[in-house]
Amino acid sequence: MPSTLNIAMPDDWHLHLRSGEMLAKVLPFTSQHFSRAIVMPNLPSPVVTTAGAIAYRQEILSYLPKAHQFTPLMVLYLTEKTDPDDVRAGFLSGDISAVKLYPAGATTNSDAGVNDLEKIYPVLEIMEEIGLPFLVHGEVVDAEIDIFDREAVFIDTKLSPIRARFPKLRIVFEHLTTKEGVDYVLSCAENTAATITPHHLVINRNAMLVGGIKPHYYCLPVAKREHHRLALKAAATSGDSRFFMGTDSAPHLSHAKESSCGCAGIFNVANAIAVVTQVFDNENALDQLEKFLSLNGANFYQLAVNEQKMTLTRSNKAIAIPEDIKTSAGKVTAFDPMMDVYWDVTG
Numbered sequence: 001m002p003s004t005l006n007i008a009m010p011d012d013w014h015l016h017l018r019s020g021e022m023l024a025k026v027l028p029f030t031s032q033h034f035s036r037a038i039v040m041p042n043l044p045s046p047v048v049t050t051a052g053a054i055a056y057r058q059e060i061l062s063y064l065p066k067a068h069q070f071t072p073l074m075v076l077y078l079t080e081k082t083d084p085d086d087v088r089a090g091f092l093s094g095d096i097s098a099v100k101l102y103p104a105g106a107t108t109n110s111d112a113g114v115n116d117l118e119k120i121y122p123v124l125e126i127m128e129e130i131g132l133p134f135l136v137h138g139e140v141v142d143a144e145i146d147i148f149d150r151e152a153v154f155i156d157t158k159l160s161p162i163r164a165r166f167p168k169l170r171i172v173f174e175h176l177t178t179k180e181g182v183d184y185v186l187s188c189a190e191n192t193a194a195t196i197t198p199h200h201l202v203i204n205r206n207a208m209l210v211g212g213i214k215p216h217y218y219c220l221p222v223a224k225r226e227h228h229r230l231a232l233k234a235a236a237t238s239g240d241s242r243f244f245m246g247t248d249s250a251p252h253l254s255h256a257k258e259s260s261c262g263c264a265g266i267f268n269v270a271n272a273i274a275v276v277t278q279v280f281d282n283e284n285a286l287d288q289l290e291k292f293l294s295l296n297g298a299n300f301y302q303l304a305v306n307e308q309k310m311t312l313t314r315s316n317k318a319i320a321i322p323e324d325i326k327t328s329a330g331k332v333t334a335f336d337p338m339m340d341v342y343w344d345v346t347g
């Protein structure tokens, strides 16, 4: 069994960086371990135009530590009013790497998202033509659908019709949480892929609900039953080119999560690579790790694999849970995977 691994530098294909002081505090955790990240556009005032994405990218770069090399890949937040010409122009200028669908009301800052999918068909038509990835928060929001079923129902009622109508559209089913989601992606052609988070690889819904309510394990889509986690783990460790890591690291102030109406999101980026490496080691699948962290996503996004390398080392002593981040408005709690992690990034 190897105790050192050398892989191409990873990328994060789904990340929330926020803005202002929170951005300044969380960004170095990403930029020290990832070359690129697909940056989610769900700011309180969402990133809905190419001009907005350029301004947000400038803000991100203004906080980047000088010693770090990191490229934020910008994403447009889809609304029913998104201008297809702006999408095309943003793609052609290289400023936009993807467009994200938030069903209205599905999650944090999604109120400006989409109610009527047919209204976005003109944008999807352009995206299919130019090959711009369509990133999907795959949950229905209907009040009568149980929250644990929202992903599976989304596949049948929303995603399948979109794929049928736009067969060449390049789709990323974000933060998969179900076996149905894994099976769906496996049933599709290569132009449908999925991100999987570190936390959905290691927790099921018990983490959130057993022994008291644990708000730091609450995220959306919520973690599901154990058999779903096992399906996600099998998909990630299989090496299949359609699955790659998106941390979905989503920092919130701890007091906003420890509340009578707590926010969804897990801040996991400080130990994401270590945790995922341990998961692969436990599955005897370290030979597939580089595909999940560094190769499959770059290939899907039609970008070169990073030339820079990363070294991972296994020690005999489990690593500590990362420290909380302190901001002037309060702290952010880091992800505790509730398992021993012996791997860490060492170079």
Ligand code: DOR
Residues within 6 Å of the ligand: 016, 042, 107, 108, 137, 218, 219, 220, 221, 250, 251, 264, 265, 266
């Ligand atoms: O848990 C989540 N947090 N899921 C999302 O879809 C959004 C994210 C956030 O922005 O906080």
Ligand code: ZN
Residues within 6 Å of the ligand: 014, 015, 016, 040, 248, 250
């Ligand atoms: Zn997200």
